[in-house]
Amino acid sequence: MLEGRELEAAAAAARLKAFRADPMRFGPRYLDGAEPIPDAAFVLRFAQGKVPAHLTADAAELRLAAEEFVRRVCLADRSDHYLALCARRDAAPDTIKANYHLLMALLHPDRQEGGADAWPESCAQRVNLAYTTAAFGASVRGLTRPPTRRGASRAAAPTKCDSPRGSSW
Secondary structure: OOOHHHHHHHHHHHHHHHHHHOHHHHHHHHHOOOOOOOOHHHHHHHHOOOOOHHHHHHHHHHHHHHHHHHHHHHOOOOOOHHHHOOOOOOOOHHHHHHHHHHHHHHHOHHHOOOOOOOOOHHHHHHHHHHHHHHHOOOOOOOOOOOOOOOOOOHHHOOOOOOOOOOOOO
16 A cells, blocks of 8 residues: 555656646646646656656656646746746745756756757756746746847747647647
8 A cells, every 4th residue: 555655656647647648628727726736746757757666667658748747837838937847836945946956857958868859958948047036036926938138039038848749739
């Protein structure tokens, strides 16, 4: 019988599988705040391929589901800085910092294996901006996209983290 963190990991895995099975239903619910996001410590580790022993039978499926969750929810165009860090708005500073480090381990161009499914560099830039904003107290109320530099076009801003597979809602 599962207990403690094993049970929490299994619950996060079940929510990710449900999301992957029907992203049109669950994606907007997470983005709108109607559904709390799964524990990012699990989501981000699953996306890195780090799956607890009791879930290894589903490791490949969990990795894909977690990656899709990060792409389509956390790094969605309309996500705010907290959601870009896979964190709730009331998250403790230590949680924000831990999520930032886990995300950078997943997204940073120097840490990725080459291949067609590499994360765009703009994803790491977006997470850096979100961390700087959320962790250091800048107001993010009402922001759904990171601001652009004066005179820069919206297209040049590091806001879009498209899936190399081209998935969208």
